[in-house]
């Protein structure tokens with residue numbers, strides 16, 4: 001059984017919910033998933049021991065949330081090369097955060113990324129539950 005870590009930055013709760021649904025998809029596939037808020041990651045070692053890491057942030061004012069920027073600088077020093085990765089986030093209209101997180105994991109951390117970032121306007125409408133769970137299954141498909 002592989003282990004996945006999902007870290008989210010969320011103000012109003014939608015990105016947190018998406019992260020929890022991604023975790024459900026991972027568990028449905030028979031693997032272990034831990035979901036934690038971004039400020040609970042204090043040091044590089046907190047990212048150790050996972051086969052897959054999935055980072056998510058909501059978009060505010062055209063950008064990812066500050067806590068996710070801090071995490072990405074910290075994660076640069078962790079050895080994530082080759083690990084399975086994904087990025088996600090809730091957004092309203094422009095949704096810059098998920099793509100930027102995804103691109104950083106791909107280009108800087110050299111992770112083995114899934115097909116693309118998951119961007120949802122809502123975790124509960126328009127097939128959002130299914131899409132988020134499917135993203136979790138896509139993560140496990142690369143393990």
Ligand SMILES: Cc1cc2nc3c(=O)[nH]c(=O)nc-3n(C[C@H](O)[C@H](O)[C@H](O)COP(=O)(O)O)c2cc1C
Pocket residue numbers: 009010011012013014015016057058059060061062063090091092093094095096121
């Ligand atoms: C003050 C404010 C600024 C926002 N700026 C953006 C933005 O630049 N682009 C965008 O796509 N959505 C923007 N949004 C919408 C949020 O991304 C959206 O509400 C999202 O669901 C919030 O996720 P969260 O519940 O995880 O915090 C903004 C929302 C607020 C309240």
